[in-house]
Amino acid sequence: MNRPDAPNELAITFFYYRDLPAAMQFYEDVLGLPLAIDQGWCKIYQICPGAHVGLVDEAKGMNKWAPVKPVQLCIRVPDVDDWYAYAQAKALDTLSDLFANDALGIRAFVFNDPEGYQIEIQTATRPGA
Numbered sequence: 346m347n348r349p350d351a352p353n354e355l356a357i358t359f360f361y362y363r364d365l366p367a368a369m370q371f372y373e374d375v376l377g378l379p380l381a382i383d384q385g386w387c388k389i390y391q392i393c394p395g396a397h398v399g400l401v402d403e404a405k406g407m408n409k410w411a412p413v414k415p416v417q418l419c420i421r422v423p424d425v426d427d428w429y430a431y432a433q434a435k436a437l438d439t440l441s442d443l444f445a446n447d448a449l450g451i452r453a454f455v456f457n458d459p460e461g462y463q464i465e466i467q468t469a470t471r472p473g474a
Contacts, residue, residue: 353388357389358418359399360462361410367459368379368400376420392420410460417455417463425452425468432456432466439463450474 362368369388372378378390378398386402398418403410422428429443437456445452449473453467 355397356395357397357399358416359387359401359406359408360416360418360458361401361403361406361408361459362460363399363403363410364459365402367410370418371459372398372400375437412461414461415463419465419467420465421469423468424464425454426467429454445470 346455354368360368365386365388372388372390373380376390378392381391381397382389382390382447385399386405387399389399401408425443432440432454441454442455442457443452447470450469450471451467452470453465455463455465
């Protein structure tokens with residue numbers, strides 16, 4: 346049997362929260378992501394065309410909240426300096442310094458969302474990075 350060859354429609358990464366309303370407020374008000382799909386106890390936000398993050402009430406989702414978050418959500422933006430100034434003004438939790446990684450061809454910074462998921466905001470410093 347052959348793998349289906351129809352193109353994918355969406356990519357959704359799901360994060361699990363104890364306090365879904367606080368997570369929703371952060372992703373809407375701080376990151377400015379639009380709510381794309383409202384499933385009640387699961388809220389799916391569009392990051393860019395085709396890429397989404399789903400915020401799930403851990404009491405109802407397939408997985409449970411955990412204190413250690415070995416996951417990072419990376420969002421590539423056209424101007425990391427503008428986003429860094431905004432992050433500083435918002436005093437985001439565990440905000441790192443702005444850094445460059447020449448091997449990867451990026452400039453970036455990281456911070457945590459309300460329940461400890463790390464978010465990286467980055468800009469490419471060269472074509473193909």
